[in-house]
Amino acid sequence: MTLLVVGSERVDAGKTTFSTGLVAQTGAVGFKPxxxxxxxxxxxxxxxxxxxxxxxxxxxxxxxxxxxxxxxxxxxxxxxxxxxxxxxxxxxxxxxxxxxxxxxxxxxxxxxxxxxxxxxxxxxxxxxxxxxxxxxxxxxxxxxxxxxxxxxxxxxxxETTDRAVVESYSDVARPLQGIEPGAVAVVAPSQARIFDGSRFIKACTVSSGTASSFHGQLEERVSSVIDLADPVATVSLPALTDEQRHDPEMVATEYGEAYDALLETAEW
Known part of the structure; x- marks a missing residue:
């Protein structure tokens, strides 16, 4: 099972903090393509x-x-x-x-x-x-x-990893082609919106994409994709101290409600 974490902001959306806590919560391997x-x-x-x-x-x-x-x-x-x-x-x-x-x-x-x-x-x-x-x-x-x-x-x-968390970069919606996640977390300061994985990928396909500054190809931006799909849940994320942000176990505790919603959507 794969979970995808993307950000609605180009910088400082909180993707990595969310991803490291999710890795700690699930015992998954984290990937940053x-x-x-x-x-x-x-x-x-x-x-x-x-x-x-x-x-x-x-x-x-x-x-x-x-x-x-x-x-x-x-x-x-x-x-x-x-x-x-x-x-x-x-x-x-x-x-x-x-x-x-x-x-x-x-x-x-x-x-x-x-x-x-x-x-x-x-x-x-x-x-x-x-x-x-x-x-x-x-x-x-x-x-x-x-x-x-x-x-x-x-x-x-x-694909061959039993539990995987894939973290995107910038505000790109699909960092790795050919992978359909069980669920997707769109992270922003103060909240996470949870999407069904297959519906999110369909929205990526429909979205026309915009030119990426990283790669010479067109890539779908999160803002375009979430206009085409409805979240299953929206969960508030509490503000964290520096100590909490850099301790995955602490993040797992503080973001537990969001992780529960994500795993329930993925049927994990």
């Missing part, structure tokens, strides 16, 4: 990852730590993107004052040949074996060869 962070704004996370010889974010690290067994963040998060701030739009996927620097897709690295790659990344990541891209067409071509197979492989792992 795609993620991204910023070299400047998330510099501690960046340094911790590159010193371990990879790039990943705190969301994947928290999910891996909360899951039963011994998982590295890269085990549950096959695709990760690193951005950096820029005063002007970058030549490749530059928007909102930031530009694309690096992607990790499985074991393959892709980097922006038009950007200044941090020296620490060049020293500690296997970029000598990486693919350099100079425009969006080249990046999309590499994604077909590297990103898509990495995500397909994760989908197979999720």
């Amino acid at each position: 795609r993620a991204g962070n910023d070299y400047w704004y998330h510099h501690d996370d960046y340094r911790n990852a590159v010193e371990a010889g990879s790039i990943y974010g705190k969301d994947a690290r928290r999910l891996a730590a909360a899951s039963p067994g011994a998982f590295d963040p890269t085990d549950i998060n096959p695709v990760h993107r690193l951005w950096q701030p820029t005063p002007e739009s970058g030549e490749i996927l530059g928007q909102d004052g930031r530009e694309f620097l690096l992607d990790r897709a499985g074991d393959q690295y892709v980097y922006n040949g038009t950007a200044d790659i941090p020296e620490s990344a060049r020293e500690q990541l296997p970029l000598s074996e990486a693919v350099a891209v100079a425009d969006v067409d080249q990046l999309n071509h590499v994604m077909e060869r590297a990103h898509v197979p990495a995500l397909q492989n994760l989908a197979r792992i999720v």
Whole structure:
């Protein structure tokens, strides 16, 4: 059985806090198919990852730590993107004052040949074996060869996992193709809306999608999808302290009503 957690906001919706508590509540394995962070704004996370010889974010690290067994963040998060701030739009996927620097897709690295790659990344990541891209067409071509197979492989792992929690990124409604969850939690500050999984996926199919800043393809946004489906339940989420947010067992206790509604909808 798979449960999907998505956010109605692009940032700070509370997806990872909700997901780690759900993992603790159910004993499921948490997955983060795609993620991204910023070299400047998330510099501690960046340094911790590159010193371990990879790039990943705190969301994947928290999910891996909360899951039963011994998982590295890269085990549950096959695709990760690193951005950096820029005063002007970058030549490749530059928007909102930031530009694309690096992607990790499985074991393959892709980097922006038009950007200044941090020296620490060049020293500690296997970029000598990486693919350099100079425009969006080249990046999309590499994604077909590297990103898509990495995500397909994760989908197979999720399908064969007895209990799985899949956390989306940004406000994307369907982070992993080919997976139909038993139920979906749409998380926002102060509340979670619970949806039947099959109806949510049908709404994703009907939704036209909007251009994603992460991937070169069209992806359905949560705001478009929830206009096409009615929630089974809407449950209030209490505000949490920093201590509570970073303790999955505490989150499981505080969010218990929402988790009960989600598991009942999934018939789990």
